[in-house]
Amino acid sequence: MEKSLIHWLRERLPAHPLLKLGIGDDAAILNLRDAPECVITVDALMDGCDFLLENIDARRAGRKSLAVNLSDLAAMAAEPLAGVVALVLPKSGGFELAAELYEGMIPLAEKFGLAIAGGDTNSWDGPLVVSITLLGKVGPRGALRRDGAKPGDKILATGRFGGSILGRHLDFEPRVAESLLLNERYRLDAGIDVSDGLSLDLSRLAEESGCGAMLHLEKIPIADAARQLAEERSDGVTPMEHALTDGEDFELLLAVPPEEAERILADRPLDIPLTEIGEITSESGLWCVDEAGTKRPLTPRGWEHEFD
Numbered sequence: 240m241e242k243s244l245i246h247w248l249r250e251r252l253p254a255h256p257l258l259k260l261g262i263g264d265d266a267a268i269l270n271l272r273d274a275p276e277c278v279i280t281v282d283a284l285m286d287g288c289d290f291l292l293e294n295i296d297a298r299r300a301g302r303k304s305l306a307v308n309l310s311d312l313a314a315m316a317a318e319p320l321a322g323v324v325a326l327v328l329p330k331s332g333g334f335e336l337a338a339e340l341y342e343g344m345i346p347l348a349e350k351f352g353l354a355i356a357g358g359d360t361n362s363w364d365g366p367l368v369v370s371i372t373l374l375g376k377v378g379p380r381g382a383l384r385r386d387g388a389k390p391g392d393k394i395l396a397t398g399r400f401g402g403s404i405l406g407r408h409l410d411f412e413p414r415v416a417e418s419l420l421l422n423e424r425y426r427l428d429a430g431i432d433v434s435d436g437l438s439l440d441l442s443r444l445a446e447e448s449g450c451g452a453m454l455h456l457e458k459i460p461i462a463d464a465a466r467q468l469a470e471e472r473s474d475g476v477t478p479m480e481h482a483l484t485d486g487e488d489f490e491l492l493l494a495v496p497p498e499e500a501e502r503i504l505a506d507r508p509l510d511i512p513l514t515e516i517g518e519i520t521s522e523s524g525l526w527c528v529d530e531a532g533t534k535r536p537l538t539p540r541g542w543e544h545e546f547d
């Protein structure tokens with residue numbers, strides 16, 4: 240089966256100027272002359288955890304597997320270059336599944352100029368696992384890291400938060416173009432993508448920077464899906480709690496010097512919402528000003544993979 244998949248991929252995968260040698264040999268060869276500094280990132284996604292293949296078209300699972308990696312490149316303000324794809328397929332229906340996964344990935348790769356350089360395909364008696372590794376090119380301003388935030392920086396957020404489980408976690412748009420544009424035109428001190436939850440990922444950025452963070456709850460852009468989820472489940476979890484703690488928004492949180500934040504908000508350079516939701520503090524920990532104007536500590540919560 241692997242041979243026929245390689246044959247199919249050789250026909251199907253688009254050519255790319257970075258690829259000196261693409262799929263089919265023991266390894267691919269890239270031409271990276273113009274990228275003296277690269278970022279590299281990997282993510283593994285599993286059927287039953289990150290998506291449920293019994294409920295969705297496998298192309299959406301393929302697209303998501305690539306999109307989560309692209310979101311990490313966006314978080315670093317790195318331009319997508321090339322990637323490799325490892326598939327661990329269930330034995331039954333493996334070829335068809337692999338082809339559908341790639342059909343989900345290829346349009347997204349083309350949209351962001353990413354070369355799919357190759358990969359590995361195995362099969363077993365377990366569920367599907369997709370692991371993708373991406374390389375990204377760092378621009379002249381350098382990579383956007385988590386550890387550069389300074390007290391007084393404003394916290395800007397793209398998009399809206401909460402309730403992505405209703406569908407957005409599969410079909411979200413990785414904020415690559417937005418991150419590259421903002422990092423090129425403005426001075427950004429730090430950034431992270433919200434994969435595990437707004438409050439949890441913001442606390443990670445603040446902690447890496449040796450700072451704290453204050454959120455203004457009335458400014459948090461709450462997604463319609465967060466409201467819908469709160470209504471559907473009627474378990475007492477509010478839309479705001481969904482916005483603060485749900486995983487997989489894949490939006491960006493940016494720490495930006497105040498005068499620069501003001502400039503960005505006045506310029507409105509993006510076609511998606513960009514909202515100032517708080518600021519970086521010298522006092523450590525995560526804090527919020529609630530709707531009543533009271534300052535209180537906020538427990539960072541979100542999705543965490545558990546293991547011993």
Ligand SMILES: [Mg+2]
Pocket residue numbers: 310311314431432434
């Ligand atoms: Mg990330």
